[in-house]
Amino acid sequence: SQQGEEDPQALSIQEGENATMNCSYKTSINNLQWYRQNSGRGLVHLILIRSNEREKHSGRLRVTLDTSKKSSSLLITASRAADTASYFCATDKEGGANSKLTFGKGITLSVRP
C-alpha cells in the first residue's frame, strides 16, 4: 500500500505562477523526500526534509512538513515550462529496521508557456 499520497493528481498552471503540491502519509517518518520525473526517465531527487524540520528551501523550491497532520507541501515559485514533470513524495517510515523508501503515485504538473 502507498504510504504517501499526493494531491492534486494533476495540476496545470501558467508559466510564472506558483505551483503547490501536497503529500499526506499514514505513519510516523524519519524523513520525507520529493522527486521529479520527466516522462519515461528516472527520478531526480529535489529535496529531503527530516521529521524534526518544519521547512526547507532549495532555489525556487520550498518544502514544509507538518508531522502533527502527517502532511508535506512542495511549492515551486515562478514556474517555468521546464518544470513540467511528475512529482513524487517518498517517505522513510520511522523505527522500522531496514525500512524502505515508499513513493506516492505522483502529481503531473503541466506548465503552459
Next chain:
Amino acid sequence: KAGVTQTPRYLIKTRGQQVTLSCSPISGHRSVSWYQQTPGQGLQFLFEYFSETQRNKGNFPGRFSGRQFSNSRSEMNVSTLELGDSALYLCASSLLTGNEKLFFGSGTQLSVL
C-alpha cells in the same frame, strides 16, 4: 562522476521467458535499490542490496530476484515472465542506505508480449 547506468534501455520479451536487467551505481555508492513503475501501481519497491547482501525486500513473487556484486553492480532477474510484468524498472543507488537521497538510472522499459 558518472550517474547510475541501466542496461538495456528497452527490452521486448514474450510470456514465459526470463530476463536479466543490469545496474551500475555511482562510484562509491554501496546501496542499490530496485523499483517497478507502472501507470496503475506507481513505484513499487522490489529490493535493496547493500554490500552484496539483500537488505530489504518488497512484496513481489519469488520470480523476481536480484543480486549485487563486489563492485556494487547489481542485476535483477525475472523468470517466467507474465504480461503484468510489463513496466519501467528503475534502479537507484545511494551512498549508504536506501532511505536517504537516491540517484536513479533512466530505467529499463520492459514489454512482455
